[in-house]
Amino acid sequence: MTDTLSAPAAPSFEGSAPASAPIAQERHIVTAIPGPASQALHERRLAVVSAGVGTALPVYIDRAHDAIVVDVDGNHFIDLGGGIGVMGVGHTNDAVVAAVQEQVAKVTHTLFTVTPYEPYVRVAELLVQHTPGDHAKKVVLVNSGAEALENAVKIARKHTGRAGVAVLDHGYHGRTNLTMAMNFKAMPYNLGFGPFASNIYHAPSSYPFHDGLSGAEAAKRTISYLEKRVGAADLACLVAEPVQGEGGFIVPAEGYLVALQEWCTANGVVFIADEVQSGVARTGAYYASEHFGLVPDMITTAKGIAGGMVLAGVVGRAEIMDSSHAGGLGGTYGGNPVACAAAIAVFEQIEQRDLLGQAKRIESVLKPLLLELQAKHPSIGDVRGMGAMLAIEFVDPETHEPDAAIVSRAVAAAAQQGVLLLSAGTYGNVIRFLPALTISDELLREAVGVLDAALSA
Structure with a gap:
């Protein structure tokens, strides 16, 4: 006699949609972050995935396109990390797919x-x-x-x-x-x-x-x-x-x-x-x-x-x-x-798609916005980078010592509002920007606005 094992049914998440469903290129938050479906997945993860595999933000992504990722709760995030620079051509680029x-x-x-x-x-x-x-x-x-x-x-x-x-x-x-x-x-x-x-x-x-x-x-x-x-x-x-x-x-x-x-x-x-x-x-x-x-x-x-x-x-x-x-x-x-x-x-x-030119466009839009942030927030000591590889470094305005705490708070606060940011730096005091080269100017401005509010708070 042959034993037959049935695979458990795939869970149904509120935010799940057919892969062919279009993804609007807009930020849209409908639950607390992380939402209930992400929290449930995270509990499953903790039981079976090594603790050595860290998680910056326990939201579980269901779909993505260009510069927007959608989690299993249906929240739409502006992704400024792109899998740490992997998604240069944008998520689920049609030609690549x-x-x-x-x-x-x-x-x-x-x-x-x-x-x-x-x-x-x-x-x-x-x-x-x-x-x-x-x-x-x-x-x-x-x-x-x-x-x-x-x-x-x-x-x-x-x-x-x-x-x-x-x-x-x-x-x-x-x-x-x-x-x-x-x-x-x-x-x-x-x-x-x-x-x-x-x-x-x-x-x-x-x-x-x-x-x-x-x-x-x-x-x-x-x-x-x-x-x-x-x-x-x-x-x-x-x-x-x-x-x-x-x-x-x-x-x-x-x-x-x-x-x-x-x-x-x-x-x-x-x-x-x-x-x-x-x-x-x-x-x-x-x-x-x-x-x-x-x-x-x-x-x-x-x-x-x-x-x-x-x-x-x-x-x-x-x-x-x-x-x-x-x-x-x-x-x-x-x-x-x-x-x-x-x-x-x-x-x-x-x-x-002239993505070399698009990287330069991103710099021409994003870098001035970051310089405006620097003028407004004394903790931003340096704005640097080129193309769609830009960063801001945070230091104590008085001592010039690295300030990692403000980065942690700002990244966390931005995520709650639907903007995914990555930290970096030897001292953990840098926010880096690695958006898809297909991201719109409007999404860049919106994302920096969210970061500005997080820093002001």
């Missing part, structure tokens, strides 16, 4: 290193085309930003025959063993998870709001540290985020990154630009390196590349990328055909 639907019905998976397929090749071609520099480049596709960093470092080590990895203060690179060692901030990413990978060297970076150094001065300090503390001859690579993400959207002083790259080139050190958060049209360029005149030896990319599907990659000089022996790179799901189809659609959307 269509590409995924078509590909998933053709080939869902075979493993590229066993029996390859065209979408992987096409994504590699697009990355070669749209990353800085006209030199010969090659690509490996993987699953996440952390995995991309792992592969970039091991390729650089293979190419140079050296072990040392230099990273910059306030940087964030992932949650794997190697990337945890590369992170600047221990809590919550690293604490208690050691021992970590060795041969990682942390050097001071450029943080104009706090250090007041010019690009040349900051670069001299970084290089001096590396030469004295490590020695260039022992360094395989220097990993730098052109705009530091989790560290607080720190934009380095002019000339800083180019000076580091020149030093790397002169000393045979591979310069790796970590563009996991800043890449794929986010800053108004395909990759933020372009804003600084950088032509990195290698670039890591993820987040916005596939419209919410799981994909990441490493792009580098052909001679560096070919340093690995056959079979040394790859992985079961890396460059999955469905994710690749989504990425191809993303690059097409960037061109067809």
Whole structure:
């Protein structure tokens, strides 16, 4: 006799609607936050999901489109986090959805290193085309930003025959063993998870709001540290985020990154630009390196590349990328055909909808609004960023010390009114803005109005 187990019926939530139902691009709150359906789901979650998987806001999302997410209670939120920069083309972008639907019905998976397929090749071609520099480049596709960093470092080590990895203060690179060692901030990413990978060297970076150094001065300090503390001859690579993400959207002083790259080139050190958060049209360029005149030896990319599907990659000089022996790179799901189809659609959307221009539009609307907030609220010490990657940093007006408490209160208060914001920063005192590049000016103004009221309160 065969036992048959019946799956429990799916719960019916008040806010649930057919996937095809249109989502109005407007903020609309109908329950307390979180609502009863979200609270019920959260109770289920607490029983079965590890406590190590944190939750910034326990509202459970049922549907989303462009810049609006709808929870299971029917509340419509303006999403200014976008899955931490993933949803550059907007939630459930029609072209991405269509590409995924078509590909998933053709080939869902075979493993590229066993029996390859065209979408992987096409994504590699697009990355070669749209990353800085006209030199010969090659690509490996993987699953996440952390995995991309792992592969970039091991390729650089293979190419140079050296072990040392230099990273910059306030940087964030992932949650794997190697990337945890590369992170600047221990809590919550690293604490208690050691021992970590060795041969990682942390050097001071450029943080104009706090250090007041010019690009040349900051670069001299970084290089001096590396030469004295490590020695260039022992360094395989220097990993730098052109705009530091989790560290607080720190934009380095002019000339800083180019000076580091020149030093790397002169000393045979591979310069790796970590563009996991800043890449794929986010800053108004395909990759933020372009804003600084950088032509990195290698670039890591993820987040916005596939419209919410799981994909990441490493792009580098052909001679560096070919340093690995056959079979040394790859992985079961890396460059999955469905994710690749989504990425191809993303690059097409960037061109067809001028999303580089849309990122610049967002900056032209949002940055002045944030500067107005700064003039009104003395606790806002700095407004910075580029394109649709902007941030405000909060400090005590008298002491200039970081003020994380006001960020926590403001983010929580804005959520109650239907605006989803993300904190960031080494000291937790930064609010970052990563809206969909398709967001309207009206939603941006409305969201900043909500934040203004939260800060005033």
